[in-house]
Amino acid sequence: MPNVIQLADVHKTYHTGEVDVRAVRGVSLTIGRGEFVALMGASGSGKSTMMNILGCLDRPTGGQYLLDGVDVSELTREQLADIRNTKIGFVFQGFNLLSRTSALENVELPMLYIRDHLHHHDITERATRALQVVGLADRADHHPSQLSGGQQQRVAIARALVNQPALILADEPTGNLDSRTSIEIMGVFQKLNDAGITIVMVTHELDIAQYTKRNVVMRDGCVVSDVLVSKRLSAIEELQRLEQDHQAVQLTA
Amino acid sequence: MRFFATFRIALRALRRNKLRSVLTALGIIIGVGAVIAMVGIGNGAKAQVDAQIASLGKNVIIIWAGNVTSGGVRMGQGNAGTLLMRDVEGIAQEIPGVVAVSPEIGLGGRVIAGSQNWNTRMLGESPEYFTIRQWPFMAGMSFTEQDVRGATKVCVLGKTVADQLFGDEDPIGQVVRIWSVPMVVVGVLAPKGMSVMGTDQDDVIYAPYTSVMKRFLRTINLRAINVQTTSQDLLTPVQRQIEALLREHHHISPPKEDDFTVRNQEEIAQMATATTKVMTLLLAAIASVSLMVGGIGIMNIMLVSVTERTREIGIRMAVGAHARDILLQFLIEAITLSSLGGILGIAIGIGVAKTLSALAGWPTLISIPAIVVAFLFSAAVGVFFGFYPARKASQLDPIEALRYE
Structure with missing residues (x-):
């Protein structure tokens, strides 16, 4: 089985104005199936550009990118859209749900753009199952404005899952959430990863990165550190500890 | 993406901004509404004119004495006294394609029957006149060739005159007096209604032309000649031949102007519908302007909508929408x-x-073609003015669109 992500000397240079901006300067990286990687770095380190390239939203200006065994470096705009549709699930910092559209319909969205059309019943059934996985089946007909931040992010994760992609790409998924909800969301990711789904997550929060299996750090467009997480945190345990602390505070008070 | 799903998304987006959608569509609504209403009224008017033209008779050519402009002076038609019986005989005998000819001579006056009286006009005609005008009888029958030869004192009443003089009584066989001359009623005509000129065609009395000539006017000058041709195609050729014949009879050669006027039924119809054509053109102009304005309104609001929904477009593209889908x-x-x-x-x-x-009380006629054309046109406006905003949306860069606040 091929690796999910295989980058070979990938470059990205923006030609804006008179100065060329070299955002990514030769990154080689391999991410295997079932991995859970945190991509880290300060702003301006090139991690956002990297994220766009990994997500097939942008094309590298140099090097080669194999996604699930397919060379996507030279694909057209439309072919990239099909790759995004079938092989990648996106989770964004700002959730990016369609407002005034129910949770279920938000999850159905990627299936509307599958080239081989699905039957309407299959679409609803698959979307409902994806919502069950993230524990929101009872909120299917709620609109985003009626859901909490954590719930909205769960809907977004369900949407990312629904086309059974090879890779889930999460861009600062906990950036807009409080610490407790962040841990809950990391719990969802850990559960999905345990089920064999490959996840790449961009974050700048060190403690959140501790829930992943591998941390890749970028600076000035290059990978400067690539280590396995030695003391990996479990979201379930962390939540239990929070609960105990909370009760302790209540007892002393 | 399926068409139906796209249609549902579009409907939902429009429902989300109900007031805005209605205001945007207002230009189209007013434009199409005005056109449909005006076309309905115009068609109704045209149908009325058509019915009036048809009431003239079938394949009719009318020759009036005198010219509309004679020697630079406008003359009243029919009073020039230039048409004679030998013109009528010439037309009937020398011109092929003529089936019926009726000389016409007329006078106005008070008609009296018993204690009733009524101001009307009397026209002298030949019996063929009723065939030319396709005019059926309600009661009795026409006067005959024999009546014409003998200049007998018989007459046929129009429906209005019969109603005024006799009411519910049967007028057949009764005597009416005009200019103190007693005339026996032999027939009553079926009602024909309004003429093209707007006069009541039933307010008239018909008598043999010889009777009118000898017993009333003592003249040999005709007011007009009514001619019927065998077919519609012959209207124009017969008209030309009549003109040539009359010029010959009246010794008219080029620099001199005709002392008669010839019109066929088609020309009269064209004159009557000329105003309708101008109105139709005007309508089309108004319609295109209002549809254009409506279209620009749609384009404007679609551009706003694309900007407002940049993020949505980004999300759709991120999950796999092609430019074509957007x-x-x-x-x-x-x-x-x-x-x-x-x-x-x-x-x-x-x-x-x-x-x-x-x-x-205007007649209206809503035509299905007008409705279909109006609908297709409004849809076409959507395609034409929606294309640019839609294309702009489809060309957005997904990364930029997702970052849009």
């Missing part, structure tokens, strides 16, 4: 907006036409 989504939205406007406009137009016809 283009289709916004195009369908624009078409839906304009065709809904069109449908509403059609409904309002029909309503206005019906109300006007009820209030003012």
Whole structure:
């Protein structure tokens, strides 16, 4: 089985104005199936550009990118859209749900753009199952404005899952959430990863990165550190500890 | 993406901004509504004119004595006294394709029957006149060739005159007096209604032309000649031949102007419908302007909508929408907006036409082709003015669109 992500000397240079901006300067990286990687770095380190390239939203200006065994470096705009549709699930910092559209319909969205059309019943059934996985089946007909931040992010994760992609790409998924909800969301990711789904997550929060299996750090467009997480945190345990602390505070008070 | 799903998305987007959608479609609604209403009224008027033209008779050519302009002076038609019986005989005998000819001579006056009297006019004609004008009898029958030869004192009443003089009584066999001359009523004509000129065609008495000539006017000058041809195709050739014949009879050669006027039924119809044509053109101009304005409104609001929904477009592209899917989504939205406007406009137009016809008593005729054309046109406006915003949406860069606040 091929690796999910295989980058070979990938470059990205923006030609804006008179100065060329070299955002990514030769990154080689391999991410295997079932991995859970945190991509880290300060702003301006090139991690956002990297994220766009990994997500097939942008094309590298140099090097080669194999996604699930397919060379996507030279694909057209439309072919990239099909790759995004079938092989990648996106989770964004700002959730990016369609407002005034129910949770279920938000999850159905990627299936509307599958080239081989699905039957309407299959679409609803698959979307409902994806919502069950993230524990929101009872909120299917709620609109985003009626859901909490954590719930909205769960809907977004369900949407990312629904086309059974090879890779889930999460861009600062906990950036807009409080610490407790962040841990809950990391719990969802850990559960999905345990089920064999490959996840790449961009974050700048060190403690959140501790829930992943591998941390890749970028600076000035290059990978400067690539280590396995030695003391990996479990979201379930962390939540239990929070609960105990909370009760302790209540007892002393 | 499926068409139906796209259509649903478009409908939802429009429903989300109900007031805005209605205001945007207003240009189309008013334009289409005005056109449907005006076309309905115009068609009704045209149908009325057509019926009046048909009431002239079948394949009719009319020759009036005198010219509309004679020697630079406008003359009243029919009073020039230049048409004679030998012109009538010439037309009947020398011109092929003529089936019936009736000389016409007329006078106005008071007609008296018993204690009733009525101001009307009397026209002298030949019995063929009723064939030329396709005019059936309600009661009795026409005077005959024998009556013409003997200049007998018989007459046929128009429906209005019969009603005024006799009411419910049977007029056949009764005597009416005109200019103190007693005339026996032999027939009553079926009603024909309004003429093209707006006069009551039933307010008339017909008598043999010889009777009118000898017993009333003591003249040999005719007012007009009515001619019927065998077919419609012959109207123009026969008309030319009549003109040539009359010029010969009247010794008219080029620099001299004709002392008669010839018109065939088609020409009269064309004159009557000329105003309708101008009105139709005007309508088309108004319609295109209002549809254009409506279209620009749609384009404007679609551009706003694309900007407002940049993030949505980004999300759709991120999950796999092709540029084509986005283009289709916004195009369908624009078409839906304009065709809904069109449908509403059609409904309002029909309503206005019906109300006007009820209030003012104008006839209206709602034509299906006009409705179909109006609908297709409004949909086409959506395609034309929706394309640019839709294309703009489809060309967005997904990264930029997702970052848009």
